[in-house]
Amino acid sequence: MAQTAAIGDRDAYFLERLDRGDRIEAEDWMPEDYRQQLVRLIAMHAVSEIMGALPEKEWVPRAPTLYRKLAITAKVQDEVGHGQLLIRVAEDLMRPWGKGREDIMADLFSGRLKYHNVFHMATPTWADAGIIGWLVDGAAVITQGMSLSCSYAPYARALGRIVEEEGFHIQHGESICMALAEGTPTQRTMLQDALTRWWPALLMFFGPPEKSQLSTHQLRNMRYRIRSKTNEELRQRFFTKYVRRIWSLGLTIPDATLAQDGVTKVWTYQQPDWDEFRQIVMNHGPRSRARLDLRATTYQEGTWVRRMIAHHSPA
Ligand SMILES: [Fe+2]
Numbered sequence: 001m002a003q004t005a006a007i008g009d010r011d012a013y014f015l016e017r018l019d020r021g022d023r024i025e026a027e028d029w030m031p032e033d034y035r036q037q038l039v040r041l042i043a044m045h046a047v048s049e050i051m052g053a054l055p056e057k058e059w060v061p062r063a064p065t066l067y068r069k070l071a072i073t074a075k076v077q078d079e080v081g082h083g084q085l086l087i088r089v090a091e092d093l094m095r096p097w098g099k100g101r102e103d104i105m106a107d108l109f110s111g112r113l114k115y116h117n118v119f120h121m122a123t124p125t126w127a128d129a130g131i132i133g134w135l136v137d138g139a140a141v142i143t144q145g146m147s148l149s150c151s152y153a154p155y156a157r158a159l160g161r162i163v164e165e166e167g168f169h170i171q172h173g174e175s176i177c178m179a180l181a182e183g184t185p186t187q188r189t190m191l192q193d194a195l196t197r198w199w200p201a202l203l204m205f206f207g208p209p210e211k212s213q214l215s216t217h218q219l220r221n222m223r224y225r226i227r228s229k230t231n232e233e234l235r236q237r238f239f240t241k242y243v244r245r246i247w248s249l250g251l252t253i254p255d256a257t258l259a260q261d262g263v264t265k266v267w268t269y270q271q272p273d274w275d276e277f278r279q280i281v282m283n284h285g286p287r288s289r290a291r292l293d294l295r296a297t298t299y300q301e302g303t304w305v306r307r308m309i310a311h312h313s314p315a
């Protein structure tokens with residue numbers, strides 16, 4: 001009984017710390033549930049950065065100029081670096097479970113750990129690389145900007161650096177899109193087709209809209225100050241930030257119902273196919289299998305490098 005009360009007190013003290021606005025460090029005591037929620041979020045974010053490098057990597061050998069090739073190579077490298085930074089944060093949290101980065105990668109390859117819907121999609125043209133940089137990274141910064149105030153300090157610190165770099169990625173993508181928008185009719189058509197292809201995936205990026213009541217999972221993450229906005233609030237921010245900019249390039253968003261209410265400022269829009277979204281994140285998207293296979297092969301081929309580094313690292 002005494003032990004139960006002590007655990008209850010620790011939980012209550014932990015929640016009090018969160019209410020005071022304290023940030024939690026890796027070595028601080030935390031409820032097991034808080035640790036699990038963080039690992040789930042950060043491991044998913046980490047593998048999404050790593051898998052997120054692949055759609056644009058496909059365009060590194062085919063970038064139209066040397067300048068664009070250097071820029072997209074740097075972006076791909078940044079995304080893998082973000083993944084590494086986040087895996088370190090996740091593995092510190094997993095240490096009490098006797099687990100590490102190998103388990104994160106094993107879960108990705110087995111399909112137990114999902115990665116973001118947008119990185120399952122095909123990138124058939126150079127305009128797709130532009131749309132990813134401008135709007136996918138733009139959507140990511142809206143979500144990650146919210147997470148800068150996350151109660152877990154190591155995640156918030158890693159995000160501080162990541163969000164800075166994402167700012168450059170957005171400018172890189174916007175520059176590609178603007179060049180195409182001001183280019184030949186073929187280039188404009190290529191850009192319009194890419195936007196039409198990516199629009200539903202961009203809406204799906206934020207997850208399904210909440211029902212009138214938040215799920216237990218969301219309420220818990222808000223209580224833990226792991227997140228502070230709902231999926232729908234984040235999607236609305238995306239519309240407010242990007243819809244007029246997209247229109248200003250003379251592009252058509254493939255949704256005739258898209259409009260902002262003049263008084264409430266809320267955007268109405270056509271829902272994407274949420275069944276398709278579930279299929280995509282279950283690794284049944286257009287490029288899911290090919291990219292996972294590539295990542296698994298590369299991981300396998302790099303085993304000797306990891307062994308050598310582990311062998312020569314201080315204990
Ligand atoms: Fe990134």
Ligand SMILES: [Fe+2]
Pocket residue numbers: 079137165166169
């Ligand atoms: Fe990025």
